[in-house]
Amino acid sequence: MYLVTFRIDPGEYDAEFHELNDAIQAVAEQSDAYRGKRTWHDPDSDEVLVVYYWESQDALxxxxxxxxxxxxxxxxxxxxxAYEVTVTEIVDRYGSGFGADGDPPE
Structure with a gap:
C-alpha cells in the first residue's frame, strides 16, 4: 500500500478550483486501487494535510x-x-485501539 500525503497552505479557492477538484476526486474514486483519504487541519495555522491511500504504484x-x-x-x-507531496510505501503497520478506524477509509 502507498500513502500520498498532500500538505497544503491554502490560498483562495474559486468555482473553477472546486469543479476541477471534484473531477480529480471522481477519477481517484473510479480506480479499483484507490482506498480513500483522510484530512487533517492544523488548528494553529491554515495548513491542511490530506492522506490518500492507494494499493499500487501503477494506479498512483x-x-x-x-x-x-x-x-x-x-x-x-x-x-x-504552498504545497508538498510525499509518497510513502508502507512496509509494516501495527498498533492497537483504533479498531476499524485504523484501517484505510473505504
Whole structure:
C-alpha cells in the first residue's frame, strides 16, 4: 500500500478550483486501487494535510497522469500558497485501539 500525503497552505479557492477538484476526486474514486483519504487541519495555522491511500504504484502513476490532475498541477499557484507531496510505501503497520478506524477509509 502507498500513502500520498498532500500538505497544503491554502490560498483562495474559486468555482473553477472546486469543479476541477471534484473531477480529480471522481477519477481517484473510479480506480479499483484507490482506498480513500483522510484530512487533517492544523488548528494553529491554515495548513491542511490530506492522506490518500492507494494499493499500487501503477494506479498512483495513472492517477497522476490524468488530464485534469495535470491541469491542476500546472495551475497550483492560483489556489495554494504552498504545497508538498510525499509518497510513502508502507512496509509494516501495527498498533492497537483504533479498531476499524485504523484501517484505510473505504
Amino acid at each position: 502513476d495513472a492517477f497522476g497522469s490524468d488530464s485534469d490532475h495535470e491541469l491542476a498541477k500546472q495551475r497550483w499557484t492560483e489556489w495554494y500558497d
